[in-house]
Amino acid sequence: MYTLYLMVTIADRNQHQKFISFYREYGVSVFFSSLGKGTAVLEVLHAFNLEATEKAVLFSVVTDETWPAIQKGLQQNMKIFIPGTGIVFTVPLSSMGGKKQLFFLTQNQDFQKKEESVLKGTQQELLVVAANQGYTETVMEAARKKGAAGGTVIHAKGTGMEGAEKFLGVSLAAEKELVFIVVNQEDKNSIMESIMQEAGLSSKAKSIVFSLPVTHTAGLYLAEHGEKKDPPFSI
Numbered sequence: 428m429y430t431l432y433l434m435v436t437i438a439d440r441n442q443h444q445k446f447i448s449f450y451r452e453y454g455v456s457v458f459f460s461s462l463g464k465g466t467a468v469l470e471v472l473h474a475f476n477l478e479a480t481e482k483a484v485l486f487s488v489v490t491d492e493t494w495p496a497i498q499k500g501l502q503q504n505m506k507i508f509i510p511g512t513g514i515v516f517t518v519p520l521s522s523m524g525g526k527k528q529l530f531f532l533t534q535n536q537d538f539q540k541k542e543e544s545v546l547k548g549t550q551q552e553l554l555v556v557a558a559n560q561g562y563t564e565t566v567m568e569a570a571r572k573k574g575a576a577g578g579t580v581i582h583a584k585g586t587g588m589e590g591a592e593k594f595l596g597v598s599l600a601a602e603k604e605l606v607f608i609v610v611n612q613e614d615k616n617s618i619m620e621s622i623m624q625e626a627g628l629s630s631k632a633k634s635i636v637f638s639l640p641v642t643h644t645a646g647l648y649l650a651e652h653g654e655k656k657d658p659p660f661s662i
Contacts, residue, residue, distance in 0.1 A: 430538065431520040431529075432494060433555070433639060436485040437463065438513030443483030446513065447586060449505055450487065453497050454535035457587040459486040459557055459603055486555075486583070486605070488532040488637075489517065521552060522615070524623050524636035531594035532635070551641040552615045553607060556622060557585070560602040562632035569625035570608055573617040578608040597628050609641060 434455075436446055440462065447458055463482035489497065494517060501507040501515055523529045529538075554575075556566050563580050570578065583603045591599040610618050619636055626632035 430491050432489050432517035433520055434487050434489045434515065434517050436513060436515045437482055440481040440483045443485060446485060453493055455487050455489055456535055456590065457487060457532050459583040459585055459605060461581050461583040490533060490536045490538045492537045518639050520637055521640050522638045524619050527595050528635045531591060534590055534594060549640040549642060550612055551609055551644055552612050552638045553609055553641050554636060554638050556606040556634050556636045557603050558606060558626060558632045558634040559600050560604050562626060563604050563606055565626045565632045566606050566622055566634055569621045570618050573621045574614045575608050575610050575618050578606045581605045595628055597633060599633055
């Protein structure tokens with residue numbers, strides 16, 4: 428089974444520090460956070476004299492050893508079942524752009540690499556690149572060289588970046604840009620390698636990249652090309 432997950436938390440903006448403090452009790456210390464907006468029906472908001480709430484979206488990596496305890500704590504301590512408290516879900520990771528990045532994102536969590544056994548045979552994957560602010564084009568140029576099309580950028584702030592010096596040997600800026608790129612599975616390895624080589628930790632972009640399996644797509648054209656290679660680090 429997969430042993431790593433991308434955990435996504437959506438909560439009111441004024442509650443996101445509470446969630447971060449809660450997750451740290453379980454060893455989760457690295458987060459990428461962005462802002463969103465709730466979409467409650469306007470009639471309901473007006474009826475209760477409320478305003479649309481700003482949301483915080485937290486992205487973090489958890490292991491399958493850590494997640495069950497977090498899930499239980501969300502129910503018992505955070506009362507996640509109460510409407511309006513927040514939503515938390517996980518998505519399995521398929522590969523990570525380097526062992527150092529893996530250890531940085533999962534520091535303080537127990538992790539043992541296991542054989543991948545689910546969601547095999549997917550035709551596309553979603554690359555998630557966390558880069559220093561202002562280096563999106565550097566990332567995209569590296570990705571396009573190996574056949575990637577376009578990407579989507581979300582401004583984010585990194586929390587827990589102080590651990591990068593220990594695990595990665597470099598310091599990381601707090602201001603981040605998350606770049607989402609859907610690619611053919613057969614091109615994933617070469618695109619990740621290109622990003623790591625040209626926009627990785629040795630560059631000013633200081634990028635971290637990982638991938639998630641995509642089961643279905645619509646309205647997406649991806650050229651069929653590229654040779655299969657061993658992944659940078661399969662999970």
